[in-house]
């Protein structure tokens with residue numbers, strides 16, 4: 001069941017609480033609401049300086065409403081801007097092989113529909129992080145590049161077989177060169193959520209291969225030599241390492257990613273791999289996806305960008321971070337306008353793209369989003385949007 005916490009963001013997990021918490025967490029006593037309302041810490045976390053709801057808390061039918069079902073209908077009457085197409089052409093740098101996941105449709109059919117959607121919403125090019133090597137990668141080349149070379153760019157994966165064998169570094173580089181010769185123009189996404197890049201929880205801690213592992217040195221150097229960037233997924237949202245209890249920041253939708261109590265490397269230690277890697281390989285371009293999983297701490301993220309000129313970011317799947325701190329996020333995206341790229345990582349729906357345009361381009365307030373909190377539009381200026389949407393990708397990615 002540990003795998004539940006290791007699945008990619010796009011994965012669907014059916015079921016309730018994943019059993020990656022400790023025994024204590026699973027059997028933790030959840031006191032009744034009455035007990036919580038007199039708990040000073042709970043009051044502080046819930047109400048801040050307001051110190052309470054200001055009305056007596058009494059029993060009623062809403063006591064039967066489950067958190068996972070709660071979907072409050074807002075009474076706010078405010079502008080709702082519909083932005084069907086992005087203001088400028090967009091390169092989406094974070095996507096996966098979605099057409100193969102469409103139920104009841106042939107992949108080619110799904111691909112053609114996707115291109116139609118891309119045209120409608122203003123996506124010029126999509127970068128597929130295939131995570132694939134070998135024949136799997138060859139299939140992607142045939143699927144995307146042979147049919148629509150102008151609309152897609154492919155990143156290949158990294159060899160993950162037999163990482164304990166002496167010839168691993170050489171094998172990994174050889175496969176990279178082969179994928180490059182077929183058209184790969186980046187590597188990714190390479191993920192470490194605590195168990196190393198193979199994501200295998202059965203490996204003992206000393207067998208896991210994290211980003212700064214010597215076995216990967218020649219690989220990262222080869223990426224620099226070929227002038228191809230690497231898309232890294234390090235750690236996950238910090239709430240994933242917090243207990244699935246009343247203080248958990250995210251609602252049950254995200255509990256499939258919870259790895260509280262797992263024996264993988266914890267969040268804070270995982271983040272340390274990034275500066276180690278960036279120092280060791282200053283000539284290699286790294287793109288830390290999902291705002292490096294530091295979207296909750298933009299000051300720290302800015303300091304990291306200041307310290308490492310070979311680090312870039314994508315904003316994929318972090319709509320709920322920038323949407324809940326629109327002023328700080330706008331400032332951040334303006335200050336680091338040369339370092340951040342647009343990505344989605346959320347499938348092929350037209351509405352999803354349009355949700356992004358509304359978030360980035362409009363000044364709408366109190367918008368529903370993918371988390372329990374509401375989003376606020378960033379109203380980014382044109383020069384920031386242009387770089388975020390396209391110009392940075394043209395500079396940082398290898399389009400030859």
Ligand SMILES: [Zn+2]
Pocket residue numbers: 009094095096129189345
């Ligand atoms: Zn992804």
